[in-house]
Amino acid sequence: MELADRAVGLLLTLISLSIFTYFTFWVIIVPFVDSDHFVHQYFLPLEYAIIIPVFAGVALLSLLSLFVGSVMLKSRKKNKKA
Amino acid sequence: MKHIFKIISLLAAISAFWVGLLQASIIPRTHTWLLPIYLVVSLGCYGLLMVGVGLMQFPTCPQEAVLLQQDIAEAKGFLKDKGVDVGSD
Numbered sequence: 001m002e003l004a005d006r007a008v009g010l011l012l013t014l015i016s017l018s019i020f021t022y023f024t025f026w027v028i029i030v031p032f033v034d035s036d037h038f039v040h041q042y043f044l045p046l047e048y049a050i051i052i053p054v055f056a057g058v059a060l061l062s063l064l065s066l067f068v069g070s071v072m073l074k075s076r077k078k079n080k081k082a
Numbered sequence: 083m084k085h086i087f088k089i090i091s092l093l094a095a096i097s098a099f100w101v102g103l104l105q106a107s108i109i110p111r112t113h114t115w116l117l118p119i120y121l122v123v124s125l126g127c128y129g130l131l132m133v134g135v136g137l138m139q140f141p142t143c144p145q146e147a148v149l150l151q152q153d154i155a156e157a158k159g160f161l162k163d164k165g166v167d168v169g170s171d
Contacts, residue, residue, distance in 0.1 A: 002142045009137030016130035027120045031113060053123050
């Protein structure tokens with residue numbers, strides 16, 4: 001149904017826009033703000049801005065390779081049976 | 083091949099700009115080290131945004147769907163007459 005598709009599309013755009021704005025604020029704007037401004041309590045320390053994307057990237061790559069490996073194993077098993 | 087050369091030259095230009103920023107030390111060092119990670123994350127976000135926008139604007143063509151179902155039924159009947167096993171019915 002096209003309504004479900006449009007809802008998923010809207011959700012994806014909202015998620016991507018929010019991640020982009022939060023990350024932009026985190027990396028570019030917050031370091032230039034004075035340390036006793038109230039904004040700093042909404043953002044984690046700056047080291048996490050490196051750890052979280054790297055961790056997410058590593059998790060994504062490993063999930064992808066797991067998926068590809070499992071598909072290759074399944075196709076080889078099917079070839080051996082037939 | 084030309085496309086690969088374009089992409090590689092773009093990557094080389096960006097990394098040269100980044101190394102230049104590192105050497106010139108206009109911006110504090112920690113921010114310059116963060117810049118590639120920021121670019122990669124924003125590229126991923128841009129891809130996700132394009133997927134979401136494309137999903138929202140995808141046309142469904144309901145009349146074409148009905149015509150397609152008629153074509154499928156016609157083809158199934160024709161093949162069954164000729165003796166080919168068509169599968170689920």
